[in-house]
Amino acid sequence: KAGVTQTPRYLIKTRGQQVTLSCSPISGHRSVSWYQQTPGQGLQFLFEYFSETQRNKGNFPGRFSGRQFSNSRSEMNVSTLELGDSALYLCASSLEASGGEQFFGPGTRLTVL
Amino acid sequence: QQQVKQSPQSLIVQKGGISIINCAYENTAFDYFPWYQQFPGKGPALLIAIRPDVSEKKEGRFTISFNKSAKQFSLHIMDSQPGDSATYFCAANNAGNMLTFGGGTRLMVKP
Numbered sequence: 001k002a003g004v005t006q007t008p009r010y011l012i013k014t015r016g017q018q019v020t021l022s023c024s025p026i027s028g029h030r031s032v033s034w035y036q037q038t039p040g041q042g043l044q045f046l047f048e049y050f051s052e053t054q055r056n057k058g059n060f061p062g063r064f065s066g067r068q069f070s071n072s073r074s075e076m077n078v079s080t081l082e083l084g085d086s087a088l089y090l091c092a093s094s095l096e097a098s099g100g101e102q103f104f105g106p107g108t109r110l111t112v113l
Numbered sequence: 114q115q116q117v118k119q120s121p122q123s124l125i126v127q128k129g130g131i132s133i134i135n136c137a138y139e140n141t142a143f144d145y146f147p148w149y150q151q152f153p154g155k156g157p158a159l160l161i162a163i164r165p166d167v168s169e170k171k172e173g174r175f176t177i178s179f180n181k182s183a184k185q186f187s188l189h190i191m192d193s194q195p196g197d198s199a200t201y202f203c204a205a206n207n208a209g210n211m212l213t214f215g216g217g218t219r220l221m222v223k224p
Contacts, residue, residue: 033210043157043202043214056211090156092210099145099206104156
């Protein structure tokens with residue numbers, strides 16, 4: 001079974017721009033969660049989607065948004081990029097929305113200049 | 114309180130030794146406790162996980178010990194190998210798939 005895939009793997013943007021990241025979960029998995037990883041703040045939860053509905057949201061500003069499609073693929077969007085948004089953005093997929101195993105993709109490395 | 118505290122931040126162990134990483138939590142609503150291993154440039158990989166109704170779980174060289182009353186859990190890596198050199202994260206989950214992570218432990222196993 002293929003793992004979680006994330007595209008693109010690397011991205012360079014400038015302040016003020018917006019960006020869209022994509023995540024394809026493991027086949028059959030219906031829950032997708034997004035996390036931000038930085039050296040200073042570590043791994044932080046952004047949001048979780050299940051059956052196209054956002055179920056949980058972390059403590060991030062409204063510039064961070066996401067959505068999930070009917071095939072369980074998910075996208076996250078960051079608008080008006082700031083230097084502090086530079087991070088590794090990780091997507092994790094899970095079979096159900098019941099607090100079980102989450103499997104991470106390789107991440108998208110976003111650099112904001 | 115959502116915090117998960119992990120220690121030590123870094124650990125050096127000789128090949129064949131036991132690596133021990135500890136985590137503590139406050140929120141008693143947490144009901145699932147996974148450990149992840151992350152190599153540079155890669156996403157975290159699920160190693161082993163435990164639920165609070167079990168005090169210990171072993172998978173190969175990896176063991177989780179869980180103390181519900183103390184709100185602590187730990188990862189033991191037996192017979193540590195240089196290939197185990199990586200960053201390890203403990204985490205705790207409640208309310209769906211919303212992991213709260215510890216700060217990470219950078220493990221180096223010396224040959």
